[in-house]
Amino acid sequence: MNIAIYMRLSKEDDFSHEESNSITMQRLLLRDYVREHFPQDNVLEYSDDGYSGTNFDRPGVQELLEGVKNGEINCIIVKDFSRFARDYIELGSYLEQIFPFMGVRFISVNDKYDSIKYEGNVADIDVNFKNLLYDLYSKDLSMKVKASLRAVKEQGKAVCSTPPFGYAKDPGDRHKFVIAEDEAAVVRRIFKMYADGMSAVEIASTFNAEGVKSPSQVWHEKGIRKATPKGGVFVWQHSAIHRILKNRAYTGDLVQGVYECVKIRDDKRVTDPDKWIIAENHHEPIIDRNTFDKVQARYGKTCRKYRITDDHVLMGKVVCGCCGHNLRHNDGKMGQAYYWCSGLNIYHLDGCVKRMEDFFLEEVVLYQLQQHIMELGESDKLLQDEKDAAVADVDALKKKCKAAEKAIAKSKEKRMAEFEAYALGNKERYDASADEMEKLKKKHERLKEQLAEAENRLKELNRQKTHESFAVKKLTKELIDEYVESIMVFNNDDVKIAWK
Numbered sequence: 001m002n003i004a005i006y007m008r009l010s011k012e013d014d015f016s017h018e019e020s021n022s023i024t025m026q027r028l029l030l031r032d033y034v035r036e037h038f039p040q041d042n043v044l045e046y047s048d049d050g051y052s053g054t055n056f057d058r059p060g061v062q063e064l065l066e067g068v069k070n071g072e073i074n075c076i077i078v079k080d081f082s083r084f085a086r087d088y089i090e091l092g093s094y095l096e097q098i099f100p101f102m103g104v105r106f107i108s109v110n111d112k113y114d115s116i117k118y119e120g121n122v123a124d125i126d127v128n129f130k131n132l133l134y135d136l137y138s139k140d141l142s143m144k145v146k147a148s149l150r151a152v153k154e155q156g157k158a159v160c161s162t163p164p165f166g167y168a169k170d171p172g173d174r175h176k177f178v179i180a181e182d183e184a185a186v187v188r189r190i191f192k193m194y195a196d197g198m199s200a201v202e203i204a205s206t207f208n209a210e211g212v213k214s215p216s217q218v219w220h221e222k223g224i225r226k227a228t229p230k231g232g233v234f235v236w237q238h239s240a241i242h243r244i245l246k247n248r249a250y251t252g253d254l255v256q257g258v259y260e261c262v263k264i265r266d267d268k269r270v271t272d273p274d275k276w277i278i279a280e281n282h283h284e285p286i287i288d289r290n291t292f293d294k295v296q297a298r299y300g301k302t303c304r305k306y307r308i309t310d311d312h313v314l315m316g317k318v319v320c321g322c323c324g325h326n327l328r329h330n331d332g333k334m335g336q337a338y339y340w341c342s343g344l345n346i347y348h349l350d351g352c353v354k355r356m357e358d359f360f361l362e363e364v365v366l367y368q369l370q371q372h373i374m375e376l377g378e379s380d381k382l383l384q385d386e387k388d389a390a391v392a393d394v395d396a397l398k399k400k401c402k403a404a405e406k407a408i409a410k411s412k413e414k415r416m417a418e419f420e421a422y423a424l425g426n427k428e429r430y431d432a433s434a435d436e437m438e439k440l441k442k443k444h445e446r447l448k449e450q451l452a453e454a455e456n457r458l459k460e461l462n463r464q465k466t467h468e469s470f471a472v473k474k475l476t477k478e479l480i481d482e483y484v485e486s487i488m489v490f491n492n493d494d495v496k497i498a499w500k
Helices: 011-016 023-037 059-069 088-102 125-154 181-195 200-210 215-222 238-246 289-302 358-376 379-423 427-463 477-483
Strands: 002-009 042-049 075-078 105-108 167-170 173-179 254-256 259-261 268-270 277-279 318-320 328-330 338-340 484-489 495-499
Touching (some): 002 059, 042 059, 059 088, 125 277, 181 200, 181 215, 181 238, 338 358, 358 495, 379 427, 477 484
Parallel strands (some): 002 075, 075 105, 318 484
Antiparallel strands (some): 167 173, 254 277, 484 495
């Protein structure tokens, strides 16, 4: 057997103070178990230190699952179910569907669970009940940790992994900041350049030309944060300049609670400013308040509000083959729409994409997608999906037509009743009923036209019996999201597509 042991420790485990959950203790337990039960087998080791078990967005577990997918692992051993996952539904999917399908044996030592005992059967109620308890425990612990951290923040103590660029954690008190002079000099220069009239884009461009290290590069070199820059080069972006210019922390104030996760596994969202926790004069300022206020006044007047162009079908997937950053889309209101790279102006890289017409890119991607789907043998599936969608459209329009016919019938009855009132002199009410009838008839005609189009579409699809006669004819967001990971574009019109 090719055995993998997996260990996980989260920040929530630090809160619960359970020494048995430490990576070291998990490793000792699992190694002893392997020596006793699988003395001659290969053992691989994967771990995630400081990651929550409520989702699978963990480097260690992703590497483990990649090994499973490649056939390099056929047995996984963990201390207990909660080390692998705390999500009751997702853990159940892996235990009862994914791992059995992949031929992977799963062992949870403390839970006395070995999937080989359940081959062809569903795990007993005891196992499922434990998984549910782990899920509920995670939610309860999350609430307790949130409450505990908020209490610390309300005491005016900083709770963060990395202080703002320009500061470092006080060696004597991890809840305090001290000025990191090499970074602070860059921050002061940013505020001065902006106050002197330069834009954020011009500042970023100047720094890149001079080789000034960006925050990501500084933190990476200091070992504070590990980062892999797009295109393999650390660069300043105007968005980083904007974040620094707006950050009140540089006046000495500590602002916390700006973002929160409303529920487990949800993305962070900006909270109501009334809920922010602000501690004034928390640390030594880098920028005086007068300068900061002047910059904010100018920022509010001159900060360019980037207008979102049309939501092009490929937006978010197209990246520059030179710098690796997402390309921007010009909506073409002054001519032909196209993609281009902001690296031309900010990063000063000659290889960045100057112009790629979106209609040309669409044709290339559509052709490649058609070939890819044929190779995967998924044309039959997509054809059936389109047939199902067409049937649903026809059924929905038929119901709307019947509802419109009933409304017309009711309106006729109402009109007859009002005719009697008209005979007694109530002309105004009778005319209003005539307008209502006309609107209902027009709506019914539109629905009948839409129904005829939908039925013709369904007939056309039903004539296409096999995948040889079916091909994707139009790009959609759904198709792109399902099949395409990224679209890399180069200046010579070369296009490289990474498939999911």
